[in-house]
Amino acid sequence: MTLLNAARAVRENxxxxxxxxxxxxxxxxxxxxxxxGCNVENVAYPExxxxxxxxxxxxxxxxxxxxxxxxxxxxSPQPVSPCGGCRQKIAExxxxxxxxxxxxxxxxxxxxxxxxxxPAGFDADYMSRV
Ligand code: THU
Numbered sequence: 001m002t003l004l005n006a007a008r009a010v011r012e013n014x015x016x017x018x019x020x021x022x023x024x025x026x027x028x029x030x031x032x033x034x035x036x037g038c039n040v041e042n043v044a045y046p047e048x049x050x051x052x053x054x055x056x057x058x059x060x061x062x063x064x065x066x067x068x069x070x071x072x073x074x075x076s077p078q079p080v081s082p083c084g085g086c087r088q089k090i091a092e093x094x095x096x097x098x099x100x101x102x103x104x105x106x107x108x109x110x111x112x113x114x115x116x117x118x119p120a121g122f123d124a125d126y127m128s129r130v
Pocket of ligand 1: 016023039041047048049051072081086
């Protein structure tokens with residue numbers, strides 16, 4: 001299955017009763033394994049957890065720690081832009097040149113990199129004096 005199809009399939013499971021906006025994400029780890037996530041909203045935190053964060057949590061739970069590629073899909077007019085928190089989460093587990101492909105359900109595609117999405121992000125090097 002392609003990374004896009006994995007993201008498309010898991011999007012069907014998104015739990016988004018508040019926003020009604022379903023998102024699917026898939027990450028390919030450097031091991032080759034694919035891990036998926038969808039957004040999950042809840043009454044206490046209606047903004048919920050993003051699909052990208054879910055896919056990263058699944059990756060870590062499965063024992064992988066490095067991301068090789070990311071795909072995200074939503075029913076949006078333009079390819080959906082990952083939120084700031086998810087950019088940071090992806091960046092912490094990926095090299096800067098890792099490709100993030102953003103898709104719409106009707107076939108638009110935007111290919112970028114995590115470094116483009118999060119230039120000058122915070123990383124552990126800033127804490128090297130601790
Ligand atoms: N959402 C994601 O899951 N990923 C994104 O890249 C953008 C937004 C979710 C969070 C929330 O459940 C809904 O979309 C609306 O913000």
